Amino acid sequence: MAYDFQGKSIDHDEEGFITDVGDWSPELASFLAEQEGIALGDEHWEVINFLRDYYNEYQIAPAIRVLVKQMKKAFGPEKGNNKYLYELFPYGPAKQACKFAGLPKPTGCI
Amino acid sequence: MAEAETLDDFDETDEDVKRFMFVNRKAPYGTIYALEVLEMVLITGAFDQDVSVAFLDDGVFQIKKGQDTKAVNMKNFSPTYRALEGYDIEKLYVERESMEARGLAPEDFVVPVKVVSAAELADLMAEQDVIISG
Numbered sequence: 756m757a758y759d760f761q762g763k764s765i766d767h768d769e770e771g772f773i774t775d776v777g778d779w780s781p782e783l784a785s786f787l788a789e790q791e792g793i794a795l796g797d798e799h800w801e802v803i804n805f806l807r808d809y810y811n812e813y814q815i816a817p818a819i820r821v822l823v824k825q826m827k828k829a830f831g832p833e834k835g836n837n838k839y840l841y842e843l844f845p846y847g848p849a850k851q852a853c854k855f856a857g858l859p860k861p862t863g864c865i
Numbered sequence: 866m867a868e869a870e871t872l873d874d875f876d877e878t879d880e881d882v883k884r885f886m887f888v889n890r891k892a893p894y895g896t897i898y899a900l901e902v903l904e905m906v907l908i909t910g911a912f913d914q915d916v917s918v919a920f921l922d923d924g925v926f927q928i929k930k931g932q933d934t935k936a937v938n939m940k941n942f943s944p945t946y947r948a949l950e951g952y953d954i955e956k957l958y959v960e961r962e963s964m965e966a967r968g969l970a971p972e973d974f975v976v977p978v979k980v981v982s983a984a985e986l987a988d989l990m991a992e993q994d995v996i997i998s999g
Contacts (some may be wrong), residue, residue, distance in 0.1 A: 813948035814940065818911035823952045863906045 760785065764789055770819040772854050779857030787855050789796075795855070798834075799843055805829065806856040819849040885909050886917045889924030890998065894937050899927045902999035903945060910952035918949070918991070919986060920978070921960035925967060928974045946976050946990075960986050967984040 757764040758773075760783060761849040764796035771787070773779065784803060787844045788795045805826065809817055816847070817825065819837075827835020834840075887906050893899040909916050920928060926944070934941040949957070959978045964970070971980055981989070991994055 779871045812944065814942055815907070815948060817948070817951065818907070820911060820913075822947075825951060862904055862911075 758783075758786070759765065768860075770850075770860065771859075772855050772860055776857055776859075783857065784855045791851065793844075793851075793855075799852075799855075800846065801830070801834070802826070802840065802843060802852050803856045806852055806858060810856070810858050815859040816853045818861055819847070822849060867878040871909075874971070879965055882913065884915045884917070884992065885995045885997065886919060886990060886993040887988075888919045888925055888998040893924040893932070893943070894934060894939050897923070898999040900942055902952055902997070903927075903942065905997060905999075906949065906954065907945075907952060909955045910949070914952045915954075917956040917958065917989065918954065919920040919958045919960065919989070921963040921983075921986070922934060923963075923967075925959055925963050925969060928959075928976055928978070929969065930975050943975050950974065958986060958989065 756769065756790070757766045763778075765778045765783070768774060771790075773783075785795050786828040788799070789820055793799070809822075809825065809838065819840075823837060823840065825835075829835070837848075840852075843863070853859070853861055866922050887902050887909075889899060889902055891898045900958050906916060906918055930942070932941050932943045942980055946957075949955070957978045959971070959974070961980050961982050964980060971978060
C-alpha cells in the first residue's frame with residue numbers, strides 16, 4: 756500500500772502509517788491530515804513537532820498517557836490534557852497525530 | 866483501549882494493580898527477546914501497573930552506553946530505555962555479579978539503575994505477582 760504524493764510513491768501500513776520515517780516532510784503531514792479532513796494549524800504543528808522530537812530522542816511514539824504528561828510539562832495544563840488533544844485530533848491524539856508526524860503507531864495502542 | 870483513552874480519570878482500585886517484574890538475560894541484538902520484552906514493559910507501564918525491570922547475565926548489555934548497530938543492520942533501541950521514566954517505570958535493577966563479571970559499572974548504563982546482589986534480586990522476585998523472563 757502506498758500514497759501517491761508529489762509524484763512519489765510512499766509506502767504505508769494497513770492503517771495509513773508510513774513505513775519509512777525518512778519519507779516524512781511537513782508537506783506530507785498536511786497531505787495526510789487533509790485526507791482525514793483536518794487543516795493543520797499552529798496548534799496541530801505544536802503537537803506534531805513535539806511528537807517528532809520525542810521520537811528522535813527515545814525512538815518510540817509515546818503512549819497517550821505519557822504524551823499528555825509530557826505536553827503538560829512542556830506547555831502547561833491548558834494543552835497537556837486529553838480534551839485539548841482530542842479536539843485537535845478527534846480520532847485520538849496518539850494515533851492521528853503520530854500518523855501525521857510520520858511516526859509508527861504508539862506502542863501499547865491496540 | 867480506545868474508549869479508556871478518552872477518560873481523564875480511570876476508575877481504578879489497587880486490586881487492578883499487579884507487581885510485574887521483567888527479567889532480561891540476553892544480549893540486545895542477535896535475538897528479538899530484548900526488544901520484545903521492552904515493548905511488553907512499555908505496554909504494562911501504559912496500563913499503570915507496578916513494573917520493575919531487572920538486567921542480569923548478558924542482559925546487562927541492553928542498557929550499555931554507546932551502542933552502534935550499523936553493522937548488524939538493526940535499530941539501536943537503547944535510547945528507548947530512557948523513556949521508561951516518563952512511563953513512571955523507575956525500578957531498574959542490575960545484578961551486581963553479572964555487571965562485575967563483564968567489567969561494567971553503573972556509570973556505563975544509559976539509565977540510572979539500582980545495583981543489587983543475586984540474593985537481593987531473589988528477594989525482589991519473591992515479592993512479585995508476575996515474572997516475565999526474556
